[in-house]
Amino acid sequence: MTWGSGGDPRTDEDLLRAHVSGDAGAFTTLIERHQAYLWSLACRTSATPEDAADALQEALLNAHRMAHRFRSDAKVTSWLHRIVVNACLDRIRRNKVRATIPLPEYDVLPLADPRDQMGDVDLSLSIGRALDALTPDQRAAIVAVDIEGYSVAEAAERLGVATGTIKSRCSRGRVRLAELLGHLRQ
Template structure:
């Protein structure tokens, strides 16, 4: 890759070149997928600060573990799994620290459905509800219901059996229905 040109090598070729010592290959690979990986980290972590830290940890791990990549999966699936695992690790670490919740006095009830802000309010409510799910359920629900992956694709990306994805989605959806029950129209 030279002076602003896009590297046209496949993801697998870039990762292989990185392992073989190409100093630009890993950067080209990450540049290609950074937007997706960042949005994944944000959705999984629940806040931009933790997402940034988790993504940095994930990219360092991917850089170091590139030689262990097996070509039985897509590079993007491998990166997805590393990012989700880094986010879940950070969530676990954060939970082990003592925190005190700050009351949210500025939360307004949902606006009228005809109001343009209603969609924003709904999005915020759903985001907050997702934040209340356990990290493993959140990751499964986001993969299947937000990203639109099939159960088998989500299982592959998360590195868990399909039955586990189904049960985590089921429990997560049930919990979301309870949390968001106030949004039901009578």
């Protein structure tokens, strides 16, 4: 797994150890290797792209500072996953305290596209609102299992909770989503 890393043959664990030992480029190589995945994770877990960018930046700073605390009992990608998700959830919690109303974006849609763009927009908005209505923990579990396709065990490892906790969060979240999106069944 060396794409985006300039061909560095070191494992993720080797790169993290090298970073802790003072190798100035090791952490950059590690993050470049997983940047696309971490960005998509932040986007799927956050409410807006701006929140995703801020949360990812926070998460990477935390990972950089706390690299010496990494225990080799998990994969580096699981450790990074957990840090990014936690940063996103923290940002969601902070935003709820100071709720704002986003301004609508007025994009001009091309007229030549035969698809029902308003229907796509309505569907996207409905799903986004429904995900936002879940608790942050339910949302993280649903995103990990149902959107990213992780198994319950993998999601539990990445989120740092028991598998039973993931199962119950997914179950409750799916019930809530079914209630909120019931109007789409027609």
